[in-house]
Amino acid sequence: MNFKEELDKNEVFAKIRAAAKNLNLETYVVGGFVRDLVLGRVSKDLDFTCVGSGIALAEEVSKQFDFHVPLSVFKNFGTAMLKLEDSELEFVGARKESYRSESRKPIVEDGTLQEDLERRDFTINSMAISLNEGNYGELLDPFDGIGDLKRKQIKTPLDPEITFSDDPLRMMRAVRFASQLGFDIDPDTFYALSKNAHRLSIVSAERIIVELNKIIQTDQPSYGFKLLFAGKLLHEFFPEMVELQGVDSVDDKSHKDNFYHTLQVLDNLSLVSDDLWLRWAAILHDIAKPATKRFNSKVGWTFHGHEDKGARMTPGIFKRLKLPMDERMKYVQKLVRLHLRPIALVKDEVTDSALRRLLFDAGDDIDDLMKLCRADITSKNNKKVKRFLENFDKVEQKLREVEEKDQVRNFQPPISGEEIMETFGLKPSKTVGEIKEEIKEAILEGKIKNKPEEARQLMHQLAKQKGLVK
Structure with a gap:
């Protein structure tokens, strides 16, 4: 398989070929660009591996441009980066890695292209395209990444037990790639993932949350969460969400499984908004239900006050997960606290006073709050869902009328x-x-x-x- 024609469409590759030839360095474009090229996806950032000094190659490439290109050199890692207007070019020398059990930071040595590709996380990221004179544009695929792309599966190039034990963050990345691409995780790979879930404890919360947020921002984030749950990864860093799972029954009275309900709300919301923090509000809207769950013989299961307790839990969860403790957290906290309020207004008789108070409390976030409330209707009874959504239409119309009349959405006291x-x-x-x-x-x-x-x-x-x- 040869990609010469595709490479020739981007003048960057001609410059890198020239630089590699000047230095007599065997050079390849590798990783995500190659994967996305095969899939027909756009990839702006390019990674290059050479058998030799990646820093020297980057410095030579920078000379190929008629204008100044910012060059960043990271000597400790043996890497360098060129920043173009709409993309980044990263250069590294081919290397092999070994690990110690207490750290995911590898011991790095110079290596061959084969050793460089086999150290990568998944077969679909372990492909390279040659930029060398003799075989320019030729695909090198030692671990059948093309086959796994066709099979739509995530698989490690080497023994997954070793891959995940060495660098446990790769387990999060496996779920993230599966979520982004809509792929399955190879059974042996997933078994090794679940077996090594405890190794996630050596990964920093900052690195975990980067991967989790990417999962949340996929088209159907519930898929990623189900994989995290089934693989026991979620248990390692988000126990509050794990506690939502399960159904209790007393006297033939049961409550719904709040874990899967939350995922349905998240998916519903993802159809109408790609805002990360609104999606976090969906994740946390019922987070306090396990703590507030009570059984009453007359009414069954109740979760009184879960919205207020959930709002109180939000800062602690954000802090532990290394999410931002700023206006974004306060936004999520507000939506969690208010998410039941519009449901209480779904009546034929609703006072302007109640509408004004909701507008006052929600402020500019009233539209996002209504999106969350609509997403929260997850009954399997289609008629019930239709009725609730029609009632929300009426509430939103009343809110618009009251706001137009009284202007309290961004209420500022007229007297200071x-x-x-x-x-x-x-x-x-x-x-x-x-x-x-x-x-x-x-x-x-x-x-x-x-x-x-x-x-x-x-x-x-x-x-x-x-x-x-x-």
Whole structure:
């Protein structure tokens, strides 16, 4: 199999060929670019391996351009990178690796192309295309990566027991590639994965979360989570999610399996949004159900307060998983806390006050909250689903009407604490806060309109009641 015509479409390869020839270095393009080329996918970043110094090759390639190309050299790793406008070129010398049991950092030595390809994670990433004069464009595929692409399977080039024990992050990558490509994991490879799941303990949370987020961002993230669960990987870093799995029954009354319900919500949401943090809200929306699960002989299973407890659990989960502890966490926390609120509004009779409070609490995230609530309808009863979604249509229409009328989505109190203090000659105090809060409540309850003149009138009435003026 020869890819000369495909390579000739990109002038970068001509420059690398020229540089390799100048240095008399045997050179290949390897890894993800080759895999994606076979699959007909676009791959902007290119990895090159040469039998010799990858740094020297990168330096020579940089001279082939008529303009300055930023060059980054990592001497400790023997690698170098050229950054073009729309892609990155990474260069490394062919190498072989050995590992110690307590670390996933390899001991690296110079090696042959064969040794370099066999150290890679999966057969579909262990292919190379020659950039050399004698066999330019020829595919080298010592581990039948082409066959595994056709079979749509993830398989290690060497014994998977050794591959995963040496570098346990490759187990996460196996699931990630299976999720992204819609492939199966080879049975022997998956058995070794599940057998070595405990080895994930030597991998940093930062590296794990990078792979997990890529799984979450796939078209059908439930597939990746099912593989993580079946392979016992999820148990190693996300026990709260594992605890969602299972069904309890008492007196013929059962609750649904909240693990698979969560995955269905995640998939439903993924059909309408690719926002990573909205998807995280779907993952965590029922995370506190195991902690709040109770059985009542009259009503069956209940999970009262799981939305509030889930919101309280969110910062701890984010911190442990090394997710960002900033506005993104607060966004997820807010949606977890509010995810039941719109369901309570699915009635023919709903007050404007309740709608105003939801708009006030959700703010600009109201549209995302409604997406989450719609995704949360997972009944197998199609008529029930249809009825709930139609009711949500009515709620959203009412929300639009109330927002247009009262403008509380980004509610800012029309009277500031500074104005209250200046008007009545007060210092910062509890009384100032009480007046602000009562004005806000009056607006949300619809007693006054969200206008400064009405708020000031109420402010003077409240001040008189509190004895601030005669």
